[in-house]
Structure formats: C-alpha cells, structure tokens
Amino acid sequence: MTELNTAEHVQALGQQAKKASALMAKASAAVKNQALRRLAALLRDNTEALQQDNAQDLTRAQANGLSEPMVDRLKLTPKVLETCAQGCEQLAAMPDVIGEILGMKQMPSGIRVGQMRVPIGVFGMIFESRPNVTIEAASLSIKSGNACILRGGSEAIDSNKALAKLVQQALVESGLPVDAVQLVQTTDRAAVGQLITMPQFVDVIIPRGGKGLIERISAEAKVPVIKHLDGNCHTYVDDPCDIAMAVKVADNAKTQKYSPCNASESLLVAKGVAAEFLPKIGTIYAAKGVEMRCCPKSKAILSQVSGAQLQDASEQDWFEEYLAPIISIKVVEGLDEAIAHINHYSSHHTEAILTRDHMHAQRFLREVDSSSVMVNASTRFADGFEYGLGAEIGISTDKFHARGPVGIEGLTSLKYVVLGEGEIRR
Amino acid sequence: MTELNTAEHVQALGQQAKKASALMAKASAAVKNQALRRLAALLRDNTEALQQDNAQDLTRAQANGLSEPMVDRLKLTPKVLETCAQGCEQLAAMPDVIGEILGMKQMPSGIRVGQMRVPIGVFGMIFESRPNVTIEAASLSIKSGNACILRGGSEAIDSNKALAKLVQQALVESGLPVDAVQLVQTTDRAAVGQLITMPQFVDVIIPRGGKGLIERISAEAKVPVIKHLDGNCHTYVDDPCDIAMAVKVADNAKTQKYSPCNASESLLVAKGVAAEFLPKIGTIYAAKGVEMRCCPKSKAILSQVSGAQLQDASEQDWFEEYLAPIISIKVVEGLDEAIAHINHYSSHHTEAILTRDHMHAQRFLREVDSSSVMVNASTRFADGFEYGLGAEIGISTDKFHARGPVGIEGLTSLKYVVLGEGEIRR
Incomplete structure (x- = not known):
C-alpha cells in the first residue's frame, strides 16, 4: 500500500471499529460467550490450515535469517493453538463484568447513585512476532464488550490474517458485528503512526514489545497508552x-x-x-x-x-x-x-x-x-493470573487509570447511574 | 520575568513539588486534618488583610475595564472566605481515603492480594479569575496527600499570592512540607506551557475555565488531563x-x-x-x-x-x-x-x-x-456534592481514569498489595 492508502485504510478501520463498539457495548453476556466458544471450536477445526498459513511466515523468517528464538516465537504449533482455544473457553466461563453496578447509595435528595461498568469503546493493540496474541487480544476484546484494532508484527502477517479471519467468522456466526475485531492488513509502518493518533475513533492503545517500540508509541500517541517500560x-x-x-x-x-x-x-x-x-x-x-x-x-x-x-x-x-x-x-x-x-x-x-x-x-x-x-x-x-484477574492485557507502571497487572477491568470504565422518582434540584 | 526565568521558575516548582509529594504521601490523616483546620482558622483571622490584597486586584480590574460579572467573581468577601474556611473544616472531618485497602483475597498460591489507595503524586491546577479556587484546590490536595502547583488567572494574582501564603503557613505549622502547595508566581503565559509538559514532575493537569483554554491545554499537554469541554x-x-x-x-x-x-x-x-x-x-x-x-x-x-x-x-x-x-x-x-x-x-x-x-x-x-x-x-x-463525593475537583467527560464528577478519589491511584508468608512462584 502507498502511505496515503495506509492512512485511509487505518482511518476506515477506526470508523468501523467505532460503529461496532456501540453494538458490542449492548451485546449480552450469552452472545459474547457464544462467540468465544465458537472461536475455540474454529481454532481446533482449522489447526491444519492455520499451520499452512503459519508455514509461509516461517519460511519467510528463515529466508530473512531470523534467529532461532525469533522463529520459535512465530510458530503456531497444535499445542499453541490448543492453549489459545482453552483461553477462549476460560474467558467464556468467567462472569461478565459489563453492566455490574457498584455502590448504589441513597442520597439526602432522594436519588440513588451508583456506578455502572461499561466497555471503554475501542482499543488498539500493537504487538510483535507471536501470532497467538491475535487470539488473546481478540478474546479479551469480545469478553469486555469492546471493539479492537490489532496491528501485529510484519513477520507474522500471514498467520495473523488467518487467525483474524476465524475471529470474524466466530463473531458473525454469533450475531456480533464483523468489525468488532479488525486486523491492520498492511505491514506498512505508517499504519502504527495513524492508529495512535485517532482520538476520535480509538480510546486507548496497548503496545506489547521492546522498550524502544513502547517509548516511541508513548511519545507520539494522541490517546492514552497502557504500558510498562521496564521492570527493575x-x-x-x-x-x-x-x-x-x-x-x-x-x-x-x-x-x-x-x-x-x-x-x-x-x-x-x-x-x-x-x-x-x-x-x-x-x-x-x-x-x-x-x-x-x-x-x-x-x-x-x-x-x-x-x-x-x-x-x-x-x-x-x-x-x-x-x-x-x-x-x-x-x-x-x-x-x-x-x-x-x-x-x-x-x-x-x-x-x-x-x-x-x-x-x-x-x-x-x-x-x-x-x-x-x-x-x-x-x-x-506480580502477574494477572496470580492476582486472580483471570486474564492479563498487560502490566502498567503508570498511575493513571490502571496500575500493575491489568485485567479485563482495565478495558472498562465506570459511568454514574442515577435512579430517581421525579426528584428535582432545589 | 523573562521567558527563560519563567521556565526555570516552573521547573523549580515541579522539582520541589515532586519532593514534597513523597512526604505528603506518608503523612498521617491526623496531621493533614490539622493543617486543614489551621488553614480555616488563618482564613478567618486574616479576613481583613485578605480583602486589602483583593482590593488591589479589584482596582486593577476596574481600571482595565473588566465587566461587572467578571469583577464580581474576583471578590473575596467575608462570606466567600467563610465558605472557604468551612470547606476546609468539612474536608478535615471526612474519613481519609489514603491507605484504604480494597478487596484483599487469598489466592491458590497462598498469597493474599488487594489494592491500596495512594495519592497520585503531583497535580497542576490551571484556573481563571475566582481566587477562592486557590483554597479549594489546596485543601483537596492536602486531604488527598498530593502536592500541587496552582496557576490562577493574572487578574487575581495578588489575592492568590496572599491565599497561597496562608496555605503554606498552615502546612509548615502542622509539620508538612511548605512546597506541598505552590503558586506560580508570575502571570507570564509561558508558565502554563511549561507546567503541562513536565511528565517527570507532574502526574495530572486539571484545567478549569473556558472551552478555549481547556482545548488548548488538552492538545498541548504531555501528561493526562482531567477535563470536560462542554455539557450538552x-x-x-x-x-x-x-x-x-x-x-x-x-x-x-x-x-x-x-x-x-x-x-x-x-x-x-x-x-x-x-x-x-x-x-x-x-x-x-x-x-x-x-x-x-x-x-x-x-x-x-x-x-x-x-x-x-x-x-x-x-x-x-x-x-x-x-x-x-x-x-x-x-x-x-x-x-x-x-x-x-x-x-x-x-x-x-x-x-x-x-x-x-x-x-x-x-x-x-x-x-x-x-x-x-x-x-x-x-x-x-450531576454534581460531586449531590453524588455524595464530599468535594468535587471537576467533572470528566473522558472515559479514562475518572468519569463524571471527580472527587478526592480522582486524585488517587490503586497499587497492588501482596501479603505472603514466604510463598515462591512454582
């Protein structure tokens, strides 16, 4: 793609994600869990086909002289895919945090005030090499009622495309919007710059990768970033x-x-x-x-x-x-x-x-x-699973919004809910 | 001040605030409440002197042809000062949110995991005209264990300086660091640009004022901003x-x-x-x-x-x-x-x-x-007092961190606390 085409492509993903996020926000827990279980089944049914797509990435990686550990991280073995499928099923079995109402209290005026947990909207995930992150991010996004835009490493583009296609199939077959999980379809680096500067479409960016990548994203992003740079x-x-x-x-x-x-x-x-x-x-x-x-x-x-x-x-x-x-x-x-x-x-x-x-x-x-x-x-x-968060989208060393291991709640926001019986302000 | 001096002045405020914030974070509830009650007493004892300082702002405002409502908002009447003093006393009477531990649960590994509420660190408040905001911001900052840097409107500079002096007197007399509440001492506009671009010293910016001011600050800030632009x-x-x-x-x-x-x-x-x-x-x-x-x-x-x-x-x-x-x-x-x-x-x-x-x-x-x-x-x-938050630092229409009326908790952050008996990871 040319740079102009990349910018337009990512813009379009943003628009579509924003639209899909409104539908995801009101989707019932049952429908979201159905999509997760369907995705698990599709991953198992398509293990062979996925390995063929993965083979293209592996061949290219070896031709490009990638180091052995780097090639290893690219591999979609049956075991890796089974772990992904089980992760989706575990998420489906967890209670839904969306819609929960916290601390409803009656005020002297008569109104009752509490806070309702709602999805944050659209998140962008930027990651390197491991294609299984596509499934991790997609499943967390579905469970939390968000829409997401995924940008994987160029070395895993064929695997990521194949996985994202299965995710979209699971969404559509469950009655959820196809654009709830979208993959950036180009390996053009300009896509990252575009993705992190669309506050009108993207609510938060989650980068996973080396310190250099994360520092660059934090410095240039026009939306909040959930990140940790290092762990000393x-x-x-x-x-x-x-x-x-x-x-x-x-x-x-x-x-x-x-x-x-x-x-x-x-x-x-x-x-x-x-x-x-x-x-x-x-x-x-x-x-x-x-x-x-x-x-x-x-x-x-x-x-x-x-x-x-x-x-x-x-x-x-x-x-x-x-x-x-x-x-x-x-x-x-x-x-x-x-x-x-x-x-x-x-x-x-x-x-x-x-x-x-x-x-x-x-x-x-x-x-x-x-x-x-x-x-x-x-x-x-210090880990989301050890802390009982059920899943981990990352660890934050910032103090704003989420701090420490970030679970599904890090992808949500609390809005105030007021229930009255015709009260007016005096 | 020259532009260079302004930048240096604000930098110095940032360094001092950062240092003070570590001491504020560990201050006991009793000491913080003592400072708030002392501040209330000082406001009452100095009502006449404060009105003389305020008169300088009022004279200048009238000479500059400010509109009647604008001049009204500048006035530090005995009634306004008494309201400020009562606000400090009300905060002192509220329970302290710092140090509270939420949701301590035992995990299968044996460790117990919860979250402790701690101050966010340093906040910057940028506001226009009304000098009583100096006291509101200072008292919220003291109660929440943060340090703050205040930048008021140039039309209220004499009133703000006099009020900030009393705040610092109350801090010192209570054994708290004098730099826990600092006022930008210059009306040079460059100070705002400096204040909002020091992520190493300032954790969050809270602007209060017209939509134009808030939009400019949001676009240029290098730290998170708690804001709302408008209420349709x-x-x-x-x-x-x-x-x-x-x-x-x-x-x-x-x-x-x-x-x-x-x-x-x-x-x-x-x-x-x-x-x-x-x-x-x-x-x-x-x-x-x-x-x-x-x-x-x-x-x-x-x-x-x-x-x-x-x-x-x-x-x-x-x-x-x-x-x-x-x-x-x-x-x-x-x-x-x-x-x-x-x-x-x-x-x-x-x-x-x-x-x-x-x-x-x-x-x-x-x-x-x-x-x-x-x-x-x-x-x-839709208001912090009506929602029972006790105090309101602003209303946020963002989804990240704080949303809706923001009380003292909006100036805090949750860190994970783990209690073990020698558990190791297997």
Whole structure:
C-alpha cells in the first residue's frame, strides 16, 4: 500500500471499529460467550490450515535469517493453538463484568447513585512476532464488550490474517458485528503512526514489545497508552527476618525465570543480617551461575563464597533491568535507606520486603511507590493470573487509570447511574 | 520575568513539588486534618488583610475595564472566605481515603492480594479569575496527600499570592512540607506551557475555565488531563411516562439555573406523548422566557402555546450548549431514536430518561454513552456534592481514569498489595 492508502485504510478501520463498539457495548453476556466458544471450536477445526498459513511466515523468517528464538516465537504449533482455544473457553466461563453496578447509595435528595461498568469503546493493540496474541487480544476484546484494532508484527502477517479471519467468522456466526475485531492488513509502518493518533475513533492503545517500540508509541500517541517500560524489581531483606525464608524467596525472585519483567534485578540487605544472609544466597547464586554486581560491603562478605562471580556495581547497575542471570546487591543501613533507594532507582514495577517486623512491613507497603508492593513473597507473583484477574492485557507502571497487572477491568470504565422518582434540584 | 526565568521558575516548582509529594504521601490523616483546620482558622483571622490584597486586584480590574460579572467573581468577601474556611473544616472531618485497602483475597498460591489507595503524586491546577479556587484546590490536595502547583488567572494574582501564603503557613505549622502547595508566581503565559509538559514532575493537569483554554491545554499537554469541554445534556420524555412528573423534571433540568454544565440543553419527546406533554412544558418555558428551537413536529404542537418564542432548530442546534434560556426540542419515534440521537449529538456529560417502562430505563442506562445516565431525575443532579463525593475537583467527560464528577478519589491511584508468608512462584 502507498502511505496515503495506509492512512485511509487505518482511518476506515477506526470508523468501523467505532460503529461496532456501540453494538458490542449492548451485546449480552450469552452472545459474547457464544462467540468465544465458537472461536475455540474454529481454532481446533482449522489447526491444519492455520499451520499452512503459519508455514509461509516461517519460511519467510528463515529466508530473512531470523534467529532461532525469533522463529520459535512465530510458530503456531497444535499445542499453541490448543492453549489459545482453552483461553477462549476460560474467558467464556468467567462472569461478565459489563453492566455490574457498584455502590448504589441513597442520597439526602432522594436519588440513588451508583456506578455502572461499561466497555471503554475501542482499543488498539500493537504487538510483535507471536501470532497467538491475535487470539488473546481478540478474546479479551469480545469478553469486555469492546471493539479492537490489532496491528501485529510484519513477520507474522500471514498467520495473523488467518487467525483474524476465524475471529470474524466466530463473531458473525454469533450475531456480533464483523468489525468488532479488525486486523491492520498492511505491514506498512505508517499504519502504527495513524492508529495512535485517532482520538476520535480509538480510546486507548496497548503496545506489547521492546522498550524502544513502547517509548516511541508513548511519545507520539494522541490517546492514552497502557504500558510498562521496564521492570527493575527489588527484593529487600530486612532486619529482623526469617533468614531461611528470605534465602528461599530471594532465590526464587531472581532465578525461577530470568526473562520476565517481574524477576528481581536488585537485592538490598539490611546490614544487621548481611553477614548471615549474604553467604547463603551467594552460594545459591554462585551454583546457578548468577553474576553478582556488588557494593563494597556486600562484595567483602560475598568474597568468602567459593565460585562466586563478583563485580563492582556501577551507578548504572542500580537502574538496570538485566533479564539475565545477573543481580545487583547492596547492603543498606535499614528500612529508610531501602525505601529511599527503591523510590530513586526502581522502575516502579514490583518490590518486596522480607521481614518479621510489622511496622516495617506497613511502612514499606505505604511508602514504596510501585505498582505492586509485597511482604514476604516473591516478586515473580506480580502477574494477572496470580492476582486472580483471570486474564492479563498487560502490566502498567503508570498511575493513571490502571496500575500493575491489568485485567479485563482495565478495558472498562465506570459511568454514574442515577435512579430517581421525579426528584428535582432545589 | 523573562521567558527563560519563567521556565526555570516552573521547573523549580515541579522539582520541589515532586519532593514534597513523597512526604505528603506518608503523612498521617491526623496531621493533614490539622493543617486543614489551621488553614480555616488563618482564613478567618486574616479576613481583613485578605480583602486589602483583593482590593488591589479589584482596582486593577476596574481600571482595565473588566465587566461587572467578571469583577464580581474576583471578590473575596467575608462570606466567600467563610465558605472557604468551612470547606476546609468539612474536608478535615471526612474519613481519609489514603491507605484504604480494597478487596484483599487469598489466592491458590497462598498469597493474599488487594489494592491500596495512594495519592497520585503531583497535580497542576490551571484556573481563571475566582481566587477562592486557590483554597479549594489546596485543601483537596492536602486531604488527598498530593502536592500541587496552582496557576490562577493574572487578574487575581495578588489575592492568590496572599491565599497561597496562608496555605503554606498552615502546612509548615502542622509539620508538612511548605512546597506541598505552590503558586506560580508570575502571570507570564509561558508558565502554563511549561507546567503541562513536565511528565517527570507532574502526574495530572486539571484545567478549569473556558472551552478555549481547556482545548488548548488538552492538545498541548504531555501528561493526562482531567477535563470536560462542554455539557450538552439531554432530557428524554419517554412513552409511557408520568406526564406531571416529566413536566416538573424537564422544567427543573432547564430552568433551575441556566449557566451550569449539567443544565439540559435539549429535550427529546416520544411521539406518543408529545401532544399531551409539549403544550404543558411549552407553557412553562414561555412564561419563563425560554426560547424553543424546534423540529417541525414539535413546532407544530408548540405553536398553540401563547407567548411561546419558537425558532426552527438548525443541525448545529442539536450540538449546542446554550448555558442560556434556550432549549432545542425534537419529537422522536421512541427509545431507539432517542438513544441514537443522544449518542450522536451529546457531549457525553449527563442524560436523563423520564419513563414508567422498566425495560426502557434499563436500556437507556446501558446504551447511552455518557458520564452520568439518569432515570426520572433532573440532569442538574450531576454534581460531586449531590453524588455524595464530599468535594468535587471537576467533572470528566473522558472515559479514562475518572468519569463524571471527580472527587478526592480522582486524585488517587490503586497499587497492588501482596501479603505472603514466604510463598515462591512454582
């Protein structure tokens, strides 16, 4: 497509989405759930055909010399498709949040006032590589009564087109508008610029991908963006604490998986427990090949640990999200220094305190300015499924609208509902 | 100040506000309430001095030829100051929303997950003329544990400076940071441009003023804006309805006061009740001097009413917020046309249906896409105090974050709180 055609195409998607969103907003829970179950069935029935479409993407990716992990993320295996189908069925089985009325109260004037949960309208999702995100986003959009416009990565365009077609088939067969889920049909990059600057059609943008992509979108968008840039998460080992528990949790927070944004990247240790705690965690990290970037005090203690890979931490290390077997370690005076350090260096994603002191726990919860704050638990729990949200559209490190893991409610809005019997204002 | 100095001044305010906000976030309810009561006392003790400062603004305004209503709005009479003082005391008497924990639930993993209400951080308020907004904004900011930067109208600069000084005195005497409430000290217009483009220091902007000001701020801001542009509110008289009640409510919605944004600007009438309802409401509007801009059908019926000022409604009339004794009137087929008309022409502020039909009421509530939807009540009720919010920082017609009348909760954010006993992720 030419640039002009791309702009017109995305504009048209916007107009159509806006129209479809009004119909989706009033669709009953039964009809939306029917569409989700139909989509699950279509994914299972079309597993072979989808793999053929996917093969085109894979062939092109290999010809273009994409790395093995990148090619892996593109693959629509029968297992990936079955997971997508099950996800749709799980959403269908969940109660509908749309139309729920919160806090209806009678006022002195006689009117009753509450708030009704309604869809936000139209969201745009911009994502890279993994084509299964098409189904995740589409199913969340259907369940939440929104319309959406999806823009996937160019490397997955054939898979995405095939999946979006099945979504639209499920919509139409269930009596819902075909434009409730639309895929941008071109790989032209100008489409993203257009999609994020149509406040008249799109209510919120959700980008998923690398930090560069998300930063660019946030800077240029003319509509709200639900995003998180990075997860520099901290685990603080307080004095007093249960050392055995602290070792277990600090180990899990770093090493259970290195790549997620909720893995701990920095370990703060109160000086009163450093001599006892650090050699124990250091031995585990050393055995797992985790490099430790240390302040002078922690380095002095950890140098006793045989096989430990120790480095001096630079100022930059305290800001770093490694997503790798590396952790920064600092001995602090106590709670005050830990909170100050975290509020200065953290990306405001997730932080945990490991402590036996109730007052310390309360202050940490109140004063640490992050989207998730934890006491005696692994930062790895910061996740929509672990929080019982049922589904996760992303994690937000912003304070406006949604903060932390964002579930279906993040795609909704509350409007005031007033019930009267002819009351007038005096 | 030169432009450079203004930019530096506002930057400095931002830095100081950010620092103060961390201290405000952890201040106890008792200390914040003490500051509010101290402020009330200072306003009463300094009524005479404040009137002298105010006199400078008034003299300048008259010399500059400001209109009488504009000069009136500038006045800090003893009554206005007493209202401000009482407002502070009422806020002090309200429970504190900061630190409340919502929905703490135990998950299968063993962790308990809930959400804690915390201040949003720093807000900027931009307002015109009325200096009492300085006290309103300052008191809401203190109560909600935020820091704020206030930018008042240049015509009220002397009054605003005097009021802000008292606020800072109350803060310091209560042990709170002096920079928790700061006033932009220059009338240079460049200050606004700087204030709305400092996402590193300011979390949200709240403009109050004319539509032009708010549109400009929304277009140029680099941070979220809580705003409403206009209130084209509708009252829909359904078939069947209680005609006597409908006449009473439609009268109140238009004529109780013409200037508020929640006054009805458009009246839709189902054709089945038009012949009975329109002459009755028309007689009242005619007696009160309300001009009626009509569709052909309503004009034909209303032409029977003696003394009625009738005009043909233009397409533009259906979009109009008159804020004056003018109302547009249209006869519609029924509920479907009423909902479609409202969703097309409304500014998504407040709409009411007057009906006896339960199904119609439910559909209106669900399908009308406005920040307040009402059954059998006057649109004039769309107001923070009438909704029991205790205080109102503004009304939002956006769907993101806050929608409808915005109380103190609109200046807060929810972070996730996780309590464990050493749980790790498997």
